[in-house]
Amino acid sequence: MIFRFRPLLALLIALSVTSTATLAQSAADLGASKPRKVSELPLQPDTNEASAALISAHLLTRFHYDAQPLDDAMSQKIYALYFKLLDGEKVFFTQEDMAKFAKYKDQFGNAIWNKDLSGPFDIFNQYILRAIDRMNYARGLLKQGFDFNTNDTYAIDRKKADWPKDKAELDDLWRKRTMNDWLRLKLAGKTDDDIRKTLDKRYSNYIDRVKQLDGQDAFQTFMTAYANSTDPHTDYMGPRAAENFDISMKLSLEGIGAVLQQRDDYTAIRELVPGGPAIKSGKLHVGDYVLGVGQGESGPLTDVVGWRIDDVVNLIRGKKDTTVRLEIVPGDQGTDGKHESITLVRKKVTIEEQAAKKKVIEITDAGVTRKIGVIELPMFYSDFGARSEGDKNFKSATRDVAKLLGELKTEGVQGVVIDLRNNGGGSLYEANELTGLFIDKGPVVQVRDARGQVQVQGDDDPGMSWSGPLAVLVNRGTASASEIFSAAIQDYGRGLVIGTQTFGKGTVQTLIDLNRFAADPDSKPDYGALKMTVQEFFRINGGSTQLRGVTPDMQYPGNGDDKEFGESTYDNALPWTQIAPADYKPVADMKAYLPQLEQMHDARVAKSPAWQLMLDELAQYKKLADRASISLNYDQRETERKQLDAIQAEFRTRHKAIDGGTADVDDEAQLDDGLNPNERSLKSELKEQEEAKKAPDPQLQETSHVLFDAIGLIDANPKLAAEVLPYGGKLGDSASMASTNGAMALPTPMTEPGASQAPKPASSTGGK
Structure with missing residues (x-):
């Protein structure tokens, strides 16, 4: 991460x-x-x-x-x-x-x-x-x-x-x-x-x-x-940041299940988490204002008007099964409306927004229809605490993806896309285990410590959850653990990596609780935590993802943000290097059909209105981003605005044509209204957010079509199938290979890239 x-x-x-x-x-x-x-x-x-x-x-x-x-x-x-x-x-x-x-x-x-x-x-x-x-x-x-x-x-x-x-x-x-x-x-x-x-x-x-x-x-x-x-990825985390980091890794917290947002002096309910106490109560709604917070059934109310948002959050969060009282004003009444009191019992709340999700895209071409399964994975999460305590239902990216793969197979998909765009990483353990869902067994990543000692980590459990055609969709925001997974899939020839050059983060961090080093532990200090770089990881082919990232097999056009975003933009980033390869053998050769797929891709996107619109929008974005200064002359700016408005109007017209006229596009919302995000109405912000989720995704659609083409080539040529499917294409139905993954043994967690876990006692500190 x-x-x-x-x-x-x-x-x-x-x-x-x-x-x-x-x-x-x-x-x-x-x-x-x-x-x-x-x-x-x-x-x-x-x-x-x-x-x-x-x-x-x-x-x-x-x-x-x-x-x-x-x-x-x-x-x-x-x-x-x-x-x-x-x-x-x-x-x-x-x-x-x-x-x-x-x-x-x-x-x-x-x-x-x-x-x-x-x-x-x-x-x-x-x-x-x-x-x-x-x-x-x-x-x-x-x-x-x-x-x-x-x-x-x-x-x-x-x-x-x-x-x-x-x-x-x-x-x-x-x-x-x-x-x-x-x-x-x-x-x-x-x-x-x-x-x-x-x-x-x-x-x-x-x-x-x-x-x-x-x-x-x-x-x-x-x-x-x-x-x-x-180094760019070593961070100090104060008590507030450390708690939020822990929540982001385990995708759960103890509270009421409400996402808060500051609106001027007030704290507003931006979102209610499905299954949480807030939404189950039926008494709290999006847009309501929180004016006061009280602890227990009768504790005094603390007025939180004018408070910073994290202080309000700290009052509302609390241990499971404890009571919190909120004094609110319904959003539709405005801040001067009638106050209401709500009593809620805190529970463990799962944050599903960042969990793995699936969908099925049907592609029809030349009278042939195929189903392509898509799994979107925003991060490599894991609830380390629950896992170490033996909780059989602990939250895990690999467990969730394994379950989704089973559901996709039931739905009859013929290929799978793993969407790792903007996945900043997470647990090294999860990256290793997730790779194991798509290979039989073997090394996944090499990790080198400060002493130069190299450890090879991999999948020891035979069997796969999915042995069919596979693509991994990446972009510049694909980093760390995501690069481990993408690189391993590429090195094994297990699937196609498609998209733009990835971030280039090749280091491993561990999270150290600084309270462990207190001179007087009984004083219960709150020193926060240190997320410290302790290792560097390498591909199984010996190369590093550091600085260079993962180069896709099929490259899509970028938005030009590589000059401002990525490992290469840090002055003190570690240099690229390499070590000896691990003992592994590629299981397939994507080059056997990559040239054919690229030809089919190039021909298709040249005629695709959606793809051409994406290219034009990227070009416009780059043009605006490259500006060093802007005029403060009204007439000149008005002329520029009219030109930009005309360009945006053309883009909207093309979007509507591509979407068949079904897109709910607010023309006025597309223009610069001069406001900062928190100055707009919450209703309009949420509407814009929902529209963004529903917007067509030409890169995902095209990646699914590339996989559609791959399946067609495989079906038509048994010899080609033997080259590009794992292990010579002899495994057949991937359902038979899912014998062990998803019910994995649970070794002691290792340190990980980006997002971090609590390490073994003194594991990275030499016993200090």
């Missing part, structure tokens, strides 16, 4: 869930009718954070796969990344500020070793003040309005820009940023009064979120800078 922290600015604006700090304002000063949960400046590190940093440093400098000393050179790397996380667009600090901060440049190592984090916290406190100051400056600009008849331009991407020279240059930068915000709304048809209200509210809400940022946020950001400076 790719687990990266965004620069703080993007986190605050895009997600609208972070916050921090009080200055000396009261709730009334902030314009709130109810108390807000705000922090007090200056934020100060506590002893637990200093201890967590020191423990992390000992682990990283001794047991990391590429252990590096925490010296002046590393301090400078941390310093650079810390400011990138705080102010990556260089819109808060100036060159004058950076000159004052320069005293810390080579001192962060000493700060950690001496358990004195005052320097990093000083910078974070200054960030908070600057962020508030900039938003107040922008609010002041709204009163006077702007002249859009100038030739001013606004730089879209400032990641490589210099820091503004001084406050005057910073003010000019913010004038242009605010102008652009205003201009987008103006082009969308908003009046000046509406624009002022919208932007003033936007900037005010941002200030509120910044004032809620606390010491955990400061420490999390600093430690992320340290961890990521060692």
Whole structure:
């Protein structure tokens, strides 16, 4: 799993869930009718954070796969990344500020070793003040309005820009940023009064979120800078992040089964999880506002209006079979509606959205119809805790896929596509076991530790859950454990890998509970966890997926994001290397029919309206993404908008023609309305999300058609079938090969790539 922290600015604006700090304002000063949960400046590190940093440093400098000393050179790397996380667009600090901060440049190592984090916290406190100051400056600009008849331009991407020279240059930068915000709304048809209200509210809400940022946020950001400076996939996780990471891996939690979203000062119900207490009660609905939370049948209600979303979540989550009370307002009544009280009993809730799913695509060509099964796997999940406790129903990607394969065989599919697009990885154990569903037995991946020792991991259980034609669909977001699976399928010749070049993450992480190293365990500290790179994995052919990823057998056009997204974009990524191959033999040769399939693919997509539309949309996306700046002249922007609107209108017309006129496309929703995501109505957001799920998927459709072609070639040529089906095509019905997979032995979990598990005691720390 790719687990990266965004620069703080993007986190605050895009997600609208972070916050921090009080200055000396009261709730009334902030314009709130109810108390807000705000922090007090200056934020100060506590002893637990200093201890967590020191423990992390000992682990990283001794047991990391590429252990590096925490010296002046590393301090400078941390310093650079810390400011990138705080102010990556260089819109808060100036060159004058950076000159004052320069005293810390080579001192962060000493700060950690001496358990004195005052320097990093000083910078974070200054960030908070600057962020508030900039938003107040922008609010002041709204009163006077702007002249859009100038030739001013606004730089879209400032990641490589210099820091503004001084406050005057910073003010000019913010004038242009605010102008652009205003201009987008103006082009969308908003009046000046509406624009002022919208932007003033936007900037005010941002200030509120910044004032809620606390010491955990400061420490999390600093430690992320340290961890990521060692390699791109080593991360520190504070208590909040560690809990959410654990939930994402086991796809379950104990709570009420509701997805929450922040809407201005309020927490709204965005989604109800099927089977959870909330939806079963029939009393909670999408769009309802949560105003208060109480524990137990009679505990006092805590007012959560104005709170950050993760603090509200922490109040609502709790142990299974305990009671929580919610004070809500029905969404259809608005925030001033009549309050209602709901009592719910928490239960274990399964998050099915990220679980494996299946569907069947029927392809008809030249009078022949074939069924192609598709399994979408968003991540390689596993509930390690439940598995170690002997729970026979523990959540597992492999178990779920094995079950879905059985259902697809019952439905009579003739080929299977495993869709791993945007699957960021997960459990190494699951990647190994999942591969075992498609090979008889043999090695799957090689893992090398810091001492250079190589261990081969593989499938020891004979038999397959699916022995028929197979394709694996990948893209740039396919990473880590997904690359292990894709590479093994490719190296064995077990199936076709189709799509675009994958991410290129070839390292293995383990999750270390830092509380294990507390000097006084009885004090029950909460140090968080360290996800540390401890190994590198290699394909069974000896090559690495590091940096280079997996090259598909049949390549689809990309969207150009490889320049901004992928292992090769990290300055400190490990280099590509290779080792000796494992002892394995390919079971088939995809090259035997790959040229024929490519010819059929090329001929088909050349005549496919859906494919050509996808290519045109990709070209338009690249054109917009490559812009370095945009004009702030109204007439020029209006001309550009009309041109873009015409292009989008043509795309919509073509979509409707391809979909047979059945697509529910809101023409107005396609245009830039000038709003941020959380400023639109929840109803419109959810509608857009549902429409996206229903939208045609030309790449998946074409991959299914490629597999359709493969089946036709196999059926027509027994000799070819012997070359491209596993083990000479002698296995016949794959149902006979499913004797052992899906009821697997459960060895002690290994460390894994990306997403991580709790390791064996001292397994990656040498007994420390």
